[in-house]
Amino acid sequence: MNEEARIEAVGLAMSRNDRYIFTDLNFFLEAGQILQVEGHNGSGKTTMLRILCGLTLPTDGEIRWCGENIRKNLAEFHAQLAYVGHAPGIKDDLTPLENLELARNMDRARPGVSGEEVLERLQLPAFCDDVPCRNLSAGQRRRVALGRLLMLDAQLWVLDEPFTALDPSGRRLVEELLSEHAKAGGMAVMTTHHAVNLDGCPVERLQLGT
Amino acid sequence: MSEAKLGVAFFTLLRRDLMLAYRHRAQMMNPLLFFVIVVSLFPLGLDPEPELLHTIAPGVIWVAALLAAMLSLDTMFRSDFEDGSLEQLLLTPHPLPLLVLAKILAHWLVSGLPLLLLAPLLGMLLNLGSEGLFPLLATLLLGTPILSLIGSIGVALTVGLRGGGVLLSLLILPLFIPVLIFAAAAVGNAEAGIDITGQLAFLGSLLAAAFALAPLATAAALRISLN
DSSP states (O other), X not given: XXXXXXXXXXXXXXXXXXXXXXXXXXXXXXXXXEEEEEOOTTSSHHHHHHHHHTSSOXXXXXXXXXXXXXXXXXXHHHHTEEEEOSSOOOOTTSOHHHHHHHHHHHSOBOTTOOHHHHHHHTTOOGXXXXXXXXXXXXHHHHHHXXXXXXXXXXXXXXXXXXXXXXXXXXXXXXXXXXXXXXXXXXXXXEEOSSOOOOTTOOEEEEEOOO | XXXXXXXXXXXXXXXXXXXXXXXXXXXXXXXXXXXXXXXXXXXXXXXXXXXXXXXXXXXXXXXXXXXXXXXXXXXXXXXXXXXXXXXXXXXXXXXXXXXXXXXXXXXXXXXXXXXXHHHHHHHHHTTOOHHHHHHHHHHHHHHHHHHHHHHHHHHHHHTTSTTTHHHHHHHHHHHHHHHHHHHHHHHHHHHTTOOOHHHHHHXXXXXXXXXXXXXXXXXXXXXXXXX
């Protein structure tokens, strides 16, 4: 991973329905850091993450990846990005394994990782292998969605409420993934209301909507 | 470090859409069934005189094909939008217009190509002569991809809207009209023994223009819909 990598928000402002949900937001994140975005419902957490990914255009300000506005080279930035949003981004008619292979073939794959290994890591019961995702529980589907993080060779993870619908062992799993990622020099931005415990990795905090 | 490969992504997406269509066979059959029903009702509603049917055959088959295409368009991006797959598509390092092209191609293979296969049968039902059959197939071969290509722009613009179906028809039906006019006229002219190279060339040029421009417009529209 690129140790010089740095993502930076400069003077971000976003308005919805003629009302600013946040203005003049500045922060940066360097390799190995994890940022937890907090704020009450409607404070613009999800919007902020979508701006960070380049899905939504901010009203003002810009996001810089390694010092350059992401809009200048979206493809290069997206090659470094893995996003798990509110919508799981998995196809309900495909099996978990098919979904993981799909994620891998569509993006920059992590070398030497097979779908089976990832499924094992996600601790899905064995019978889930050949069941379409629509027959899985919400928590199991969330695990499949998070599997994308393991399939892709992305330095920046953007996670919107990754703990939703997960049981304690699932939450523990996500925390493990995050601390491994940070130790390997990755970075992550996530929204959650849970207190996260990442085995000694410091978690930066950003409060929205104050 | 590995690189994302565009060719792999293109064929993965194409294969995925075909596989999903196959797993929803019944839903995919709906527009085809509609096509067959509409065409086969005409001889019942009108005077079943061979001469009359012979005259209206090109128009009826083309109008039915156009409506069947409209019916199937709505599904092009709907489920991807709802389950978040569309966001993920936007976040790949690949050029979005080419990924969109894979989806359009899949849509045509599932909904356009079968119309082409059914058309000779329906042509026979409406007493379309053998000299009209080849032109009918040629116009469908050139015309149905145009419907998928132009339709994708409309679907991409309306995918984020609730009840976008009516708006979709209003947006894209006017753009389908030239295809309908030239295609139906070509089949009619061929029946009357008039040369149709002009009409076919016009349809071909429309197809070339739509092929080059529609994926770009659709990609831009998707970015707006997901903003």
